[in-house]
Amino acid sequence: MKSYTEQDNRKKYMTGGIGLILLTTGICVSVAFGTVSISLSEIFGIFTGANEGGMYHIMMNIRLPRIITGALTGINLALSGAILQSVLKNPLADPGIIGISAGAGLFAMAVMILLPSYTHAVPPAAFTGAILTSLIIYLLAYDGGAHPLRLILAGVALAAFLGAFMTALMVFYSDKVQGTVNWMAGSLSGRSWIHVRMILPYTVLGLFGAVFGSKYLNILMLGDDAARGLGLSVEKVKFIMTILAALLAASAVSVAGLLGFVGLIIPHITRLIVGSDNRLLIPFSAVFGAITVIFADTAARMVFSPYELPVGVVMAFLGAPFFLYLLKRRTR
Amino acid sequence: MSLLSCESLHAGYNGKTVIKNISLSFQEGSMVSVIGPNGSGKSTLLKCLGRLIKPTEGRVFLDGRSISMLNSSEIARNIGILAQSPSAPEDIPVHCLAAYGRSPYKKIMSSFTKEDREIVNWAVSAAGLDDKRHMPIGRLSGGERQRAWIAMALAQQPKILLLDEPTTYLDIHHQFEILELLQKLNKNCGLTVVMVLHDLNLASRFSGRMIALKNGETALDGNSDEVVTEKNLYDIFRVKSRITESDGCRTALYTGVA
Ligand SMILES: Nc1ncnc2c1ncn2[C@@H]1O[C@H](COP(=O)(O)OP(=O)(O)OP(=O)(O)O)[C@@H](O)[C@H]1O
Numbered sequence: 001m002k003s004y005t006e007q008d009n010r011k012k013y014m015t016g017g018i019g020l021i022l023l024t025t026g027i028c029v030s031v032a033f034g035t036v037s038i039s040l041s042e043i044f045g046i047f048t049g050a051n052e053g054g055m056y057h058i059m060m061n062i063r064l065p066r067i068i069t070g071a072l073t074g075i076n077l078a079l080s081g082a083i084l085q086s087v088l089k090n091p092l093a094d095p096g097i098i099g100i101s102a103g104a105g106l107f108a109m110a111v112m113i114l115l116p117s118y119t120h121a122v123p124p125a126a127f128t129g130a131i132l133t134s135l136i137i138y139l140l141a142y143d144g145g146a147h148p149l150r151l152i153l154a155g156v157a158l159a160a161f162l163g164a165f166m167t168a169l170m171v172f173y174s175d176k177v178q179g180t181v182n183w184m185a186g187s188l189s190g191r192s193w194i195h196v197r198m199i200l201p202y203t204v205l206g207l208f209g210a211v212f213g214s215k216y217l218n219i220l221m222l223g224d225d226a227a228r229g230l231g232l233s234v235e236k237v238k239f240i241m242t243i244l245a246a247l248l249a250a251s252a253v254s255v256a257g258l259l260g261f262v263g264l265i266i267p268h269i270t271r272l273i274v275g276s277d278n279r280l281l282i283p284f285s286a287v288f289g290a291i292t293v294i295f296a297d298t299a300a301r302m303v304f305s306p307y308e309l310p311v312g313v314v315m316a317f318l319g320a321p322f323f324l325y326l327l328k329r330r331t332r
Numbered sequence: 333m334s335l336l337s338c339e340s341l342h343a344g345y346n347g348k349t350v351i352k353n354i355s356l357s358f359q360e361g362s363m364v365s366v367i368g369p370n371g372s373g374k375s376t377l378l379k380c381l382g383r384l385i386k387p388t389e390g391r392v393f394l395d396g397r398s399i400s401m402l403n404s405s406e407i408a409r410n411i412g413i414l415a416q417s418p419s420a421p422e423d424i425p426v427h428c429l430a431a432y433g434r435s436p437y438k439k440i441m442s443s444f445t446k447e448d449r450e451i452v453n454w455a456v457s458a459a460g461l462d463d464k465r466h467m468p469i470g471r472l473s474g475g476e477r478q479r480a481w482i483a484m485a486l487a488q489q490p491k492i493l494l495l496d497e498p499t500t501y502l503d504i505h506h507q508f509e510i511l512e513l514l515q516k517l518n519k520n521c522g523l524t525v526v527m528v529l530h531d532l533n534l535a536s537r538f539s540g541r542m543i544a545l546k547n548g549e550t551a552l553d554g555n556s557d558e559v560v561t562e563k564n565l566y567d568i569f570r571v572k573s574r575i576t577e578s579d580g581c582r583t584a585l586y587t588g589v590a
């Protein structure tokens with residue numbers, strides 16, 4: 001099937017080109033700037049193997065893994081948001097808002113605080129939390145079919161509930177919360193190749209799943225009745241895609257904490273640019289998600305240098321006003 | 333053998349029964365209207381026939397086979413259904429919306445063939461939207477949008493088309509346009525049409541058979557001469573009326589509520 005707007009092919013190639021340029025620029029800028037600046041010629045030297053000193057260490061073991069972790073986090077969150085927005089037919093859906101991230105977060109946090117020596121158990125705990133939360137949201141909202149609005153409302157309520165649990169954990173274990181404060185806000189500080197390896201399989205799975213599922217998401221957007229009339233197993237597709245979105249969100253939460261707004265605003269902006277065809281929306285959201293998190297994290301490192309902000313703070317500064325703008329546009 | 337039929341059908345929502353004991357059969361090539369007051373169960377009946385909801389009792393048969401035994405793509409290749417007020421993203425161009433009608437013919441990985449494209453082109457032309465084929469549906473008028481959805485259903489190449497109030501919100505010109513389109517497809521292509529209509533005069537003009545529902549049960553089933561009578565309109569809709577006959581069509585003139 002052709003994508004929506006054949007005649008707009010040029011716009012798509014341009015968007016794609018600009019995306020790739022931004023991504024490359026973002027990576028270069030992010031590699032180059034920091035407490036220690038690395039010049040372009042030094043970066044070139046590192047790649048050609050001519051430079052193997054301290055700069056090599058800073059770039060290869062500190063900045064690059066952090067950038068890649070950020071990019072993958074951005075991809076996963078943007079994909080998760082794009083999928084949820086199509087499944088729930090609501091442009092304001094996102095893993096943070098409907099409680100999936102909170103579920104992942106609570107479980108991950110419980111492990112970090114209660115079993116601090118089991119860091120490798122954080123991702124599985126986050127997945128368990130995310131999947132359980134999705135199932136609970138489904139159960140709460142199910143009534144002979146999972147109505148999108150009920151799903152969102154159940155999710156919002158559950159997010160608040162789980163958030164309260166997290167706060168309670170932080171209060172009761174205030175001696176152990178050092179690392180968790182940053183993590184609650186969403187941070188990429190000190191992320192290494194371990195984290196890249198932790199999230200990469202899910203990014204690959206998520207990209208395949210979402211690209212493959214995009215044509216079913218398109219049919220789903222015609223409404224449940226029309227989709228069923230076209231022979232689509234509506235409940236099955238919704239369920240599988242929601243689980244995929246939960247996995248993506250949970251893997252992002254495992255490495256970067258509760259980084260909000262990426263899943264909300266990136267698919268939305270992308271939709272404004274490339275339209276609502278999921279076959280374009282999905283891959284472009286992934287690219288823009290990566291770009292946004294890389295730039296936001298660079299800003300988080302740079303703005304108050306040598307102090308670092310959690311990247312989630314920068315995203316919230318940008319994301320919250322944009323969210324309000326979206327609400328205003330929709331209610332007008 | 334009838335193309336589509338149902339046998340002692342019961343259905344409802346959340347345990348509440350809405351339609352009761354409905355048995356109907358639709359012959360191939362017929363054009364049928366379903367009428368009845370608001371809430372009488374017309375949409376529910378149509379959704380059951382198009383397997384959008386499962387009946388609590390009774391069965392629906394397509395070509396003599398129970399549809400609960402058929403896979404959903406196979407049903408979609410035979411039955412096209414348009415819900416009461418469908419909505420889709422505004423930026424889908426007409427021909428792309430129509431192209432979704434081909435999805436019941438597609439395996440998971442298979443791509444769009446030349447034949448698919450020809451069928452989509454035919455469906456768009458048949459719906460009279462040739463000059464609007466690239467226009468996003470958000471920029472169409474209500475009548476054109478309705479026809480775009482019909483184009484999608486036609487691209488499905490169904491044997492039977494179920495339409496729920498296809499003429500709502502349309503002015504009289506566009507109402508005629510839709511119904512004449514359906515009549516043409518019925519005559520020329522042998523498409524079986526079952527539609528819910530509120531306008532009895534249009535229903536009697538365009539359909540050979542009318543079925544009236546009341547409180548979830550079939551109250552009347554017959555041709556327009558049998559169904560459109562002063563007594564029946566009084567019984568079913570609680571309106572007083574005078575029936576006139578002109579142009580070979582029975583026309584009701586309503587004079588007040590009972
Ligand atoms: N999704 C639903 N959930 C619960 N109840 C429903 C649902 N859809 C319809 N009903 C109920 O079923 C009854 C019949 O509804 P239905 O839509 O079949 O009527 P209708 O004859 O199509 O009416 P209208 O002329 O207004 O379209 C109504 O009382 C309605 O309240």
Ligand SMILES: [Mg+2]
Pocket residue numbers: 374375376416496
């Ligand atoms: Mg109805």
